[in-house]
Amino acid sequence: MNDPLRADVVNAQARQPYYRHTLPVRIMHWINVFAFFVLLMSGLQIFNAHPTLNWGKSSYNGRPPLLDIGAASDGSGSTIGTTNVLGHTFETTGLLGVSRGEDGELEARAFPAWATLPGPRWLSMARSWHFFAAWIFVVNGIVYFAYGFASRHFRRDIVPNETDRGSIGRSLMDHLRFRHPHGEAAKHYNVLQKITYMVVIFVLLPAVVLMGWAMSPYLNSLFPGWVDIVGGRQSARTLHFLIAFLLVAFVGVHVFEVIVTGLWNNLRSMITGRYDVRTEKKP
């Protein structure tokens, strides 16, 4: 292996460069990453202005909230953070309800400063960031949908095909055992990946936008009563929040898989498009 020439030959056999992501997909992916994180963090700052989730047309309908984050006195003079989920209260000091601000002092706030944009309590600025990123997110999303259909990206790469249908069980076992496809199989998404991307692209992302629009008094007036389809404006606000956290869960799994299946190779394929297919060496 000390002979550089021989090493090249071995590498050529083991790694086969493959053009994985087209330029439009790469650009739109990173625009989406930016918009998503701005939307998420400014959204948490907006949530902090009223850290309660209700179900129904209004917040005051006699029913208890589904989620309520607050601060309370623990009886000995210090303040604790509390999170109430469906009637069960948990102490969440340090993370939810009460956390350390940028000056290191404990302060009463629902989500902590490191998770919100801006860090300090600042609703109007968070709204400015949120709507700015929302426009980028929606325009990027529309272009992506148009491209996905026109270029057959959805049909070719995302929608499960005949062979995928039979491989759901095997793919599930492979994931559970952290066994990842090599060689030819690594050139396309596996069936669980395809299903996940389908749910994210065609269900969660449009739904989170729709539930955002459902909170706008003006957009409500264009089709009066349409928000009642999901139970009313406060239900829409709750769904907006829940879907956002489903997307956070997706991003968590996505980034985890990117790391464990070859961080640099995956990252490069989303930057330059090049992905090395590693063929398993036979003994």
Next chain:
Amino acid sequence: MSTTSRRQFLLQSVSLLGSLLLAGCDRLSHSQWFTRMLAVAESLNKGVRKGTDNRLSMAQEFSEADLSPSFRSNGTARPASAEYQRLAAGGFTDYRLEVGGLVTTPLSLSLDEIRALPSRTQITRHDCVEGWSAIGKWKGARLSALLQKAQPSSAARYVVFRCADSLEEGGDPYYESIDMDDAYHEQTLLAYELNDSILPVENGAPLRLRVERQLGYKMAKYVMRIELVDKLDDIGGGHGGYWEDQGYQWYAGI
């Protein structure tokens, strides 16, 4: 480097990068060019409204069954000024709503005169910028009827509402502004009744603006004077309202 120290190093790098990004974003929030860029979104939102609105789209109206048990009071609950206290003590019999600015006929109306104007009753949802909603039944004079009496000049582009309250002690009084599309909208009222009773002080007595297709902060309470103007630059901080001067969007339809 051992695996644990490498992992620690990676985690520390990620958290350092994160705090640098956060600090950067907070600096951007304080810079003028960047906040101006963010404001592009507000122009686009206004554009959506202009492109879809013909003054006809109506805010959703609800049934009695949807009414919130009590209507939440936000902001000022009782204006501190001596003048307001005197008017309130007298049951607002001495109250006069002044209408001026770019109008042909300036007005000074008593509550009885306002109650005699064409009115509207509506059960609507009040959406606060903070995120909560409350449903209430409002009765009030249609602002369009008042404007027909005052006859705005053709130069008038905004209706400004001057209020009796200030949110900080001794601070600037609350004010708000809307454009002519919202001013002439069927659901835009100067409300004097809430849930079939005289409008309580904590909800804005004697008169409170209802602009149902926008957020709660647009709906000025304790309205004392209405002015028609051609621009907002010379009023208050120049952004068209108390909260707008603190950085909130003038167009609050979203």
